[in-house]
Amino acid sequence: MTQFIESIRLAVSALVANKMRGALTTLGVVIGIFFVLLMGWLLTGLDNVLDETLATFGDDILYVDKYNWAGDGDWFENRNRKSITFDQYQRVHQRLASTAEYVIPTTRANGASVRYGDDELTSAVVFGTNAEYIQMFGGNLKEGRFFSEIEDQSGGFVVVIGANVSNSLFPKGDAVGRVVKIQGIPFTVIGIMPKRGSLLADMVDDQLLIPIKRFFGLYGNSFRVVINVKAGGTERVEDVRYATLGAMREVRSIALGERDDFSINTQDQFRKQSDQLRAVVWAVGLVMTGLSFLVGSIGIMNIMFVSVVERTKEIGIRKAIGATRSSVLQQFLVESILLCLIGTAIGVLLTSGVAYAGAYIAEKYWEIDVLDSTISVSQLVLAVVVSVVVGVLAGIIPAFRASRLDPVEALRAE
Amino acid sequence: MAPQATSIGEPIIEIHHVSRRYVMGAETIHALRDVSLTIRRNEYVAIMGPSGSGKSTLMNIIGCLDTPSGGDYFFEGELVSKMSDNELAQIRNQQIGFVFQTFNLLARNDAVKNVELPLVYAGISRQERQERAVEALRQVALEDRMTHKPNELSGGQRQRVAIARALVTRPSIILADEPTGNLDTATGIDIMRLFEDLWRKGNTIILVTHEEDVARNAARIIRVRDGKIESDAPNPNRIQMAATAAPTTAPATP
Ligand SMILES: Nc1ncnc2c1ncn2[C@@H]1O[C@H](COP(=O)(O)OP(=O)(O)O)[C@@H](O)[C@H]1O
Numbered sequence: 001m002t003q004f005i006e007s008i009r010l011a012v013s014a015l016v017a018n019k020m021r022g023a024l025t026t027l028g029v030v031i032g033i034f035f036v037l038l039m040g041w042l043l044t045g046l047d048n049v050l051d052e053t054l055a056t057f058g059d060d061i062l063y064v065d066k067y068n069w070a071g072d073g074d075w076f077e078n079r080n081r082k083s084i085t086f087d088q089y090q091r092v093h094q095r096l097a098s099t100a101e102y103v104i105p106t107t108r109a110n111g112a113s114v115r116y117g118d119d120e121l122t123s124a125v126v127f128g129t130n131a132e133y134i135q136m137f138g139g140n141l142k143e144g145r146f147f148s149e150i151e152d153q154s155g156g157f158v159v160v161i162g163a164n165v166s167n168s169l170f171p172k173g174d175a176v177g178r179v180v181k182i183q184g185i186p187f188t189v190i191g192i193m194p195k196r197g198s199l200l201a202d203m204v205d206d207q208l209l210i211p212i213k214r215f216f217g218l219y220g221n222s223f224r225v226v227i228n229v230k231a232g233g234t235e236r237v238e239d240v241r242y243a244t245l246g247a248m249r250e251v252r253s254i255a256l257g258e259r260d261d262f263s264i265n266t267q268d269q270f271r272k273q274s275d276q277l278r279a280v281v282w283a284v285g286l287v288m289t290g291l292s293f294l295v296g297s298i299g300i301m302n303i304m305f306v307s308v309v310e311r312t313k314e315i316g317i318r319k320a321i322g323a324t325r326s327s328v329l330q331q332f333l334v335e336s337i338l339l340c341l342i343g344t345a346i347g348v349l350l351t352s353g354v355a356y357a358g359a360y361i362a363e364k365y366w367e368i369d370v371l372d373s374t375i376s377v378s379q380l381v382l383a384v385v386v387s388v389v390v391g392v393l394a395g396i397i398p399a400f401r402a403s404r405l406d407p408v409e410a411l412r413a414e
Numbered sequence: 415m416a417p418q419a420t421s422i423g424e425p426i427i428e429i430h431h432v433s434r435r436y437v438m439g440a441e442t443i444h445a446l447r448d449v450s451l452t453i454r455r456n457e458y459v460a461i462m463g464p465s466g467s468g469k470s471t472l473m474n475i476i477g478c479l480d481t482p483s484g485g486d487y488f489f490e491g492e493l494v495s496k497m498s499d500n501e502l503a504q505i506r507n508q509q510i511g512f513v514f515q516t517f518n519l520l521a522r523n524d525a526v527k528n529v530e531l532p533l534v535y536a537g538i539s540r541q542e543r544q545e546r547a548v549e550a551l552r553q554v555a556l557e558d559r560m561t562h563k564p565n566e567l568s569g570g571q572r573q574r575v576a577i578a579r580a581l582v583t584r585p586s587i588i589l590a591d592e593p594t595g596n597l598d599t600a601t602g603i604d605i606m607r608l609f610e611d612l613w614r615k616g617n618t619i620i621l622v623t624h625e626e627d628v629a630r631n632a633a634r635i636i637r638v639r640d641g642k643i644e645s646d647a648p649n650p651n652r653i654q655m656a657a658t659a660a661p662t663t664a665p666a667t668p
């Protein structure tokens with residue numbers, strides 16, 4: 001133990017004696033640690049997106065559609081299936097009323113023409129649903145209110161707009177109470193949806209939500225309906241899926257032994273997108289990290305070799321007065337590890353700065369609030385472990401060489 | 415002749431027919447050939463000979479820094495060639511105190527830290543290390559230079575620090591290879607007084623030198639030439655020095 005403390009003291013004084021060289025040597029490690037932490041930081045952000053998405057939509061919602069969202073099966077066969085109609089929705093709703101928490105219809109029309117005065121949106125999505133939709137998602141609006149059941153029944157000319165729609169058409173934030181034209185027909189804005197962020201392209205921010213009856217009024221009755229079935233808890237999903245399957249087969253009159261002509265989709269598409277992004281971050285991060293650490297450890301190994309050569313005499317002296325091979329080995333290993341830890345400390349500071357600034361900028365300019373402004377403790381522990389490993393790997397050969405020096409030869413060195 | 419401080423004791427070093435060869439390409443250099451000698455506790459021996467005669471080689475073997483190519487070397491009755499690297503390191507650490515011509519202090523460490531160093535490898539606590547280093551520096555009359563770095567000390571002072579470092583583990587023997595070689599005459603005499611002092615307190619001293627004046631202080635002189643022992647006899651012309659100004663405290667050897 002005393003020897004170990006002594007090794008640390010020695011390493012510190014050896015490094016202090018060669019500040020500049022040490023600083024340059026650690027650059028590779030600094031960059032390596034920077035990439036490791038940056039990768040971790042981005043992946044954490046990605047996890048947050050996924051969590052937030054699942055929290056918003058719930059991970060207990062089944063989406064019944066004629067299409068398979070995961071892209072399984074034959075797309076042409078999918079396309080030739082009959083769309084789910086509003087009438088079918090209503091009958092499924094009845095059958096599932098006691099099993100599922102919510103059964104809600106949605107329809108969407110992309111590329112709708114939306115105007116306010118002279119401003120026109122082209123990428124907007126008109127979304128038809130009913131009053132329960134907002135409850136299924138926790139019931140919060142940024143401003144105003146959602147449409148009521150009465151407006152549902154009557155098919156009122158009211159619209160709740162997404163955050164991007166609001167920002168584009170009403171930069172002053174005075175959307176509620178204004179009248180916009182959808183497909184040339186005036187609708188009164190009664191509410192604004194909260195910002196959802198756009199990392200996962202579910203486009204809620206670009207939507208204009210109107211009562212589904214009104215939607216059919218605009219686009220025709222045959223428009224494809226998606227049935228959103230919220231199970232009311234992940235543990236109920238399998239039961240509800242089973243019930244939904246039965247209800248759908250019955251409503252669609254599918255005979256025993258015949259195949260389904262619809263798909264029951266889940267949140268997997270979010271996970272898939274997130275997993276793809278995650279894989280990209282991983283791949284890029286690993287390559288960058290690996291390269292940096294390779295360069296870093298070669299640098300450190302090199303400097304340790306130089307250090308051993310320069311201090312051959314010192315090694316001889318230490319051996320002459322009783323240093324064992326292992327204590328010499330330990331001395332140089334500790335020095336190498338310390339070099340890496342210094343690099344790590346600098347890398348941590350650098351990444352902390354980037355994370356802080358990055359989170360701030362993302363929040364302020366893009367309203368992306370999923371990035372943490374600090375590096376997590378587990379990431380720091382990982383960084384320290386990695387740098388100790390690199391320190392040992394880079395230092396072991398020079399340290400071993402030092403420990404094997406012949407004392408008489410070493411003493412002769414200048 | 416003044417009486418010795420303590421009587422000569424049991425053999426510490428027994429060398430039987432030891433040789434040391436250096437193979438350099440096709441050429442073999444015989445640095446030592448068939449050397450035999452015995453050194454007992456509390457002897458004061460000078461190893462003399464011209465430059466290149468094999469004195470340092472012999473010293474390094476005695477000090478367990480080097481191992482013989484042939485023959486047997488027993489240190490305190492134990493065969494050195496049978497010892498592991500760690501055992502050799504331990505002997506160098508605990509039983510032997512080295513003093514070199516070029517002092518061989520660590521430049522970045524002050525006097526106390528330099529003297530403490532062997533105790534670090536002996537695994538002794540910081541507190542005790544410090545106390546013993548200060549005590550050793552006091553023995554060489556350097557208590558007022560404790561925190562000086564080597565480059566802030568004179569040659570004689572540096573050699574005293576080196577001697578304190580050799581003493582601090584209370585070794586069985588002190589090996590000095592040309593300890594006055596880099597010092598002026600007056601300072602050299604100072605250092606020789608110190609060795610005399612240590613010997614009187616019961617230490618065993620082996621001194622390598624090529625200077626007759628220096629060897630004259632020893633009680634026994636071994637002359638080496640071409641790697642062979644030419645003569646090995648008590649020194650009839652021994653000059654015993656007056657005690658130094660260094661305060662005489664407890665013997666360095668327990
Ligand atoms: N490492 C070595 N390699 C080759 N020859 C050596 C080595 N060390 C010493 N010698 C040779 O051994 C002989 C004795 O050297 P040394 O013991 O240093 O003599 P001294 O100390 O008496 O001057 C010399 O001829 C020297 O050149």
Ligand SMILES: [Mg+2]
Pocket residue numbers: 469470471
């Ligand atoms: Mg010599």
